[in-house]
Amino acid sequence: MGDKIWLPCPAFLLATLFSVLLPGAAAFTPSLDSDFTFTLPAGQKECFYQPMPLKASLEIEYQVLDGAGLDIDFHLASPEGRTLVFEQRKSDGVHTVETEDGDYMFCFDNTFSTISEKVIFFELILDNMGEQEQEQEDWKKYITGTDMLDMKLEDILESINSIKARLSKSGHIQTLLRAFEARDRNIQESNFDRVNFWSMVNLVVMVVVSAIQVYMLKSLFEDKRKSRT
Amino acid sequence: MGRPALLLLALCAAGARGLYFHIGETEKRCFIEEIPDETMVIGNYRTQMWDKQKEVFLPSTPGLGMHVEVKDPEGKVVLSRQYGSDGRFTFTSHTPGDHQICLHSNSTRMALFAGGRLRVHLDIQVGEHANNYPEIAAKDKLTELQLRARQLLDQVEQIQKEQDYQRYREERFRLTSESTNQRVLWWSIAQTVILILTGIWQMRHLKSFFEAKKLV
Numbered sequence: 001m002g003d004k005i006w007l008p009c010p011a012f013l014l015a016t017l018f019s020v021l022l023p024g025a026a027a028f029t030p031s032l033d034s035d036f037t038f039t040l041p042a043g044q045k046e047c048f049y050q051p052m053p054l055k056a057s058l059e060i061e062y063q064v065l066d067g068a069g070l071d072i073d074f075h076l077a078s079p080e081g082r083t084l085v086f087e088q089r090k091s092d093g094v095h096t097v098e099t100e101d102g103d104y105m106f107c108f109d110n111t112f113s114t115i116s117e118k119v120i121f122f123e124l125i126l127d128n129m130g131e132q133e134q135e136q137e138d139w140k141k142y143i144t145g146t147d148m149l150d151m152k153l154e155d156i157l158e159s160i161n162s163i164k165a166r167l168s169k170s171g172h173i174q175t176l177l178r179a180f181e182a183r184d185r186n187i188q189e190s191n192f193d194r195v196n197f198w199s200m201v202n203l204v205v206m207v208v209v210s211a212i213q214v215y216m217l218k219s220l221f222e223d224k225r226k227s228r229t
Numbered sequence: 230m231g232r233p234a235l236l237l238l239a240l241c242a243a244g245a246r247g248l249y250f251h252i253g254e255t256e257k258r259c260f261i262e263e264i265p266d267e268t269m270v271i272g273n274y275r276t277q278m279w280d281k282q283k284e285v286f287l288p289s290t291p292g293l294g295m296h297v298e299v300k301d302p303e304g305k306v307v308l309s310r311q312y313g314s315d316g317r318f319t320f321t322s323h324t325p326g327d328h329q330i331c332l333h334s335n336s337t338r339m340a341l342f343a344g345g346r347l348r349v350h351l352d353i354q355v356g357e358h359a360n361n362y363p364e365i366a367a368k369d370k371l372t373e374l375q376l377r378a379r380q381l382l383d384q385v386e387q388i389q390k391e392q393d394y395q396r397y398r399e400e401r402f403r404l405t406s407e408s409t410n411q412r413v414l415w416w417s418i419a420q421t422v423i424l425i426l427t428g429i430w431q432m433r434h435l436k437s438f439f440e441a442k443k444l445v
Contacts, residue, residue, distance in 0.1 A: 034248060034352065037261040048250045119261065124248065153374065160377045167384045174391050178263060181395070185402045192409045199416040203423065210427045214434055221442060 302326025
């Protein structure tokens with residue numbers, strides 16, 4: 001629970017220094033991009049809230065990964081309660097909004113389904129959060145030592161920053177692909193189960209029907225015999 | 230504690246900019262994380278309780294805890310612990326797949342919570358996002374360039390692990406698809422054969438029945 005930051009040991013003094021001057025590093029500063037996958041039971045609605053500053057950008061992307069029709073109702077509301085997005089029975093969606101100051105609410109609604117629970121994946125991408133980005137990069141001040149070759153260092157650092165940004169994008173695309181693949185895999189597995197089940201049912205029905213047909217015919221004739229004598 | 234804690238509280242009261250949701254007293258909320266093996270996951274949460282009189286959420290709730298339970302893809306419990314009203318849980322995956330992280334409050338004082346909702350701020354960091362770079366920089370005494378290079382290496386390693394996991398999943402997916410296709414084919418052939426055999430049996434049985442009853 002962040003206990004070790006408060007230890008007065010000399011060895012941890014540097015870490016303590018970070019935490020006193022920059023409480024943000026000791027508390028949890030949530031990351032700017034986050035994704036969650038959760039199960040939404042049948043007939044229920046679940047809402048999430050995201051606090052946003054003024055003039056930032058909020059992008060939300062969701063996908064239904066598992067559950068009967070693979071569809072869900074989606075609702076996004078501004079801090080004043082005004083509905084910004086309302087989608088019904090969609091299987092995936094992407095929305096970007098330019099934000100005002102306050103808590104944005106978005107809800108996934110599975111009330112239209114009585115028996116199937118849905119697995120929903122959603123991702124939030126926050127941009128232009130302002131002072132947040134500053135905080136996250138401040139730790140750079142606390143590194144030890146200096147690098148030689150000041151002139152070339154600038155170029156190297158620039159290319160490294162660019163590589164990092166591109167790798168983040170790769171990671172992000174991987175997350176998307178993973179969500180798509182999970183959905184396809186779930187579809188296939190449910191197909192497999194359905195094929196097995198209905199084939200067995202089909203077989204049993206065929207055998208039973210043919211047996212019934214034969215014995216019914218037989219019984220018809222036997223009754224006639226009895227009525228004759 | 231003193232000053233650092235006050236600064237911390239001030240920042241929290243100012244509103245940490247994280248996703249939050251509301252949870253009922255006995256409600257359990259579960260999140261699924263699909264991760265490759267040997268990946269570290271760190272979860273941070275903060276809870277606030279609804280104060281009915283002041284109609285506002287209290288900044289922190291001493292005495293109220295959350296129970297965190299993590300299950301691995303086979304259903305085995307990896308982590309099952311009680312934390313305080315603000316907590317941080319960590320686990321490392323040993324098998325690739327869907328890990329389920331469940332949170333529910335351990336409140337026994339029903340009166341305190343009557344008609345109550347708990348606001349839970351949650352943040353889950355996976356893989357190289359879970360690394361604490363200020364700490365690593367201090368421990369290994371890294372310069373800025375070295376630290377950046379280290380971050381890149383961690384990032385690439387995580388992407389590579391995800392790709393390996395992706396290959397394993399795709400193979401499973403392909404096996405399931407091929408098995409389904411096979412079964413559809415064999416079931417269809419089997420059904421046709423059974424239909425024909427049943428038809429033949431019916432005809433012969435009825436014919437012999439009629440002959441026995443001297444109708445034909």
